[in-house]
Amino acid sequence: MGVRVLGPRDLSAARAVIARDPVVNVFVDSLVQTSGLDPRRGAEVWGYVEKGVLEALCHAGGNMVPVGAGEAALRAFAAYALRRGRNCFQILGPARAVEVLWEALEPHWGPAREVRDDQPFMVIDGPPVITPDPLVRAVEPVELPILYPACVAMYTEEVGVPPQTGPDGTFYRSRVAELIRTGRAFARIEDGKVVFKAEIGSVGTGVCQIQGVWVDPERRGEGLAAPGMAAVVELARQLTPVVTLYVNAFNTPARAAYERVGFRTVETFATILF
Known part of the structure; x- marks a missing residue:
């Protein structure tokens, strides 16, 4: 049980975590597909392992982004981040996950320059319902x-x-x-x-x-x-x-x-x- 930096051998398990909600996780999905979890080709991705199973991820680069993380995983990611030091310029993701991370990190990393705690995440999965601008x-x-x-x-x-x-x-x-x-x-x-x-x-x-x-x-x-x-x-x-x-x-x-x-x-x- 714990947090470790993932590598290419973890790619299949990491993508399975992302696939639980590919819509919400599109940002990290895109980065993982590009890097193949090779830190030399992009930012680190941390994995939270419980009983030998990869349960959650945290992209840890310029953006810190949790994926599929419950409270135990979030607090473990926060503790790991505190040991490593801040190298991100923003933390983003589902509001509840960001809130839990920030509760643990704020005493050490705060104050934030700005907190935006209400950002509607929107989806369209069909054609637009109004006429597109032909000049775009x-x-x-x-x-x-x-x-x-x-x-x-x-x-x-x-x-x-x-x-x-x-x-x-x-x-x-x-x-x-x-x-x-x-x-x-x-x-x-x-x-x-x-x-x-x-x-x-x-x-x-x-x-x-x-x-x-x-x-x-x-x-x-x-x-x-x-x-x-x-x-x-x-x-x-x-x-x-x-x-x-x-x-x-x-x-x-x-x-x-x-x-x-x-x-x-x-x-x-x-x-x-x-």
Whole structure:
């Protein structure tokens, strides 16, 4: 019984834990599929083992994300994290799991820069129920200089600080370029300027997750978000039949737009930001 760092030999058991709820676990599913649980190819994934059986996971990189964890596993992950030290910039996941982790970690890692404890986790598993914006399309690689400023603006507005770009300022830009290259960045571009955009940040088993939804502040209130999201859903469903996202409860315009498209809330997430 206890917590240990998982490796490639644990991949089958780890994916079985993820498969208990592939929709909610899409973010970690995507990362595990990419890394194969090799820490050299990504962040560590910790496993909670009970009576020789892998019962729960915790992705432990820039994002700390519990998967399938009950209270015993969560407290074990918190104790392990305290021994290892904080290297994440946020803790996120189902709200109750994040709450238990933070109860144990806050006396040592707090205070948080911000606690967002009510983030509806939304799903759509059919076509959008409104007409998509025909001008929303996949971004071309040559359009990176057009898309990148919009991504920085979205990140800064959403997270409250500029993206972590690294000493040479290339990490975040490389991530945006990768999303474009893999056909997972979408935008409506007018006169060389992004007026609406969104990306598919994670692709799991039959499920993907939209991130980075943004409308140019000068164009807000024009009704661009809902048709734009309908177009992104249509494009995303060419990859997977189920599309997810999560949003801050206080962002009522965004929630209303997603609901117009046909998204429904199935879970509540929470995020602790450092």
